[in-house]
Amino acid sequence: MRKFTNLQTDLLRTFVTVVDLRNYTDTGRLLGRTQPAVSLQIKRLEEVTGVRLISRMGKRIELTPDGQTLLGYAREILRLNDRAVANLQQSSYSGTLRIGLPVDYSIGYFQSIIAAFSRENPAVLLDVCCDRSPALLSALHTDALDLTIAVADSMPAPHVAVYWSERPVWACARDFKIDPATPLKLVAHPDGCFYRKRMIDALDAEGRDWHVSFESQGISALQRAVVDGMGVSALTRKTLQPGMRLLTASDGFPKLSKVYVGLFYKHVRMSEAALKLIEKITADVSHYRLPTRTRA
Known part of the structure; x- marks a missing residue:
C-alpha cells in the first residue's frame, strides 16, 4: 500500500515566509514565533520531505534546488487553503x-x-x-x-x-523594404528590455549592423512605429497588429530566444x-x- 506524506500548512507557511523575507527573525516576528521556533519548523519540514530545502551562508538564506521545487507548490497550497477558509467564513473583500x-x-x-x-x-x-x-x-x-x-x-x-514562456517574433510593416547594405532599423523599448536584448544579441551573433531608429516605453507606440514603417521590432504574436508581416529565417532573420x-x-x-x-x-x-x- 502506498505511504502518503502530508505537508502541514503551518510548516509550509513558515517556509514561504522565510523565503519571502530572507530572514528567520523577521519571519518569527511576523508569525508570532521565536527565531529558534522558526528554525525548528524548517528542520521539521526538511525531515518530512526528506530533503534539504534551505542553505544558510552566514546571514544569507538561499534555496536549494529541492527548496526551489517545493516553493511553487507551497505557494499554491497556501493560496488554496486561505481561499477555502475565506469562502467558508464568507469573508467580505x-x-x-x-x-x-x-x-x-x-x-x-x-x-x-x-x-x-x-x-x-x-x-x-x-x-x-x-x-x-x-x-x-x-x-x-x-x-x-x-x-x-x-x-x-x-x-x-x-x-x-x-x-x-513566449517566443518573440520579428515583425515589420507589410510593405517595409529591408536593405541588406545598410544597418537594420530597429523599433525597441529602452535599454534593459528583454525583447530589445534578444534582437541585438541575435543580430550581433550574425555580425549584422543595426540602428535603433525608434524607442518608446509603451507597446502601443512601438506597434504604431512598426506599422508606419519606422523599422523592425520583436513582438509576441498576441501583440501583432493589422498591417504587419512576420520576418522569418527565409527573410534572413534568426529565431529569437524565449x-x-x-x-x-x-x-x-x-x-x-x-x-x-x-x-x-x-x-x-x-x-x-x-x-x-x-x-x-
Whole structure:
C-alpha cells in the first residue's frame, strides 16, 4: 500500500515566509514565533520531505534546488487553503490592492481581468501601475506593490507563483523594404528590455549592423512605429497588429530566444482580496496561455 506524506500548512507557511523575507527573525516576528521556533519548523519540514530545502551562508538564506521545487507548490497550497477558509467564513473583500502591469506585454488582456474583478468587488480599491517589468519587480521587492505581472529574462525567479514562456517574433510593416547594405532599423523599448536584448544579441551573433531608429516605453507606440514603417521590432504574436508581416529565417532573420512571463507576489503580504484576484488571474491565464508551475 502506498505511504502518503502530508505537508502541514503551518510548516509550509513558515517556509514561504522565510523565503519571502530572507530572514528567520523577521519571519518569527511576523508569525508570532521565536527565531529558534522558526528554525525548528524548517528542520521539521526538511525531515518530512526528506530533503534539504534551505542553505544558510552566514546571514544569507538561499534555496536549494529541492527548496526551489517545493516553493511553487507551497505557494499554491497556501493560496488554496486561505481561499477555502475565506469562502467558508464568507469573508467580505475590501481594502486597497496595488497591482503592477507590464507596458511591454499584452497589457490590455490583463487590464480586462482586473477591470472585471473591480466590477465584481466594488469595495476593493485598486491602484494599478503600468511600467517596465524590471521597475515593477523592484517595486514588489520593496513592498510598493502587492502583486505584479512581469516579463523576466529567465525562470525560476523570486516571488513568482506561475509562469509561462513566449517566443518573440520579428515583425515589420507589410510593405517595409529591408536593405541588406545598410544597418537594420530597429523599433525597441529602452535599454534593459528583454525583447530589445534578444534582437541585438541575435543580430550581433550574425555580425549584422543595426540602428535603433525608434524607442518608446509603451507597446502601443512601438506597434504604431512598426506599422508606419519606422523599422523592425520583436513582438509576441498576441501583440501583432493589422498591417504587419512576420520576418522569418527565409527573410534572413534568426529565431529569437524565449522570454518568460509570470505572476509575482509575496504570500506573506496577501490579503483575502488579493488572493481572490490572484485566483482569477491564474484561472484566466490557463485559458490564455498554459502556465508552468514555478520552481522558485
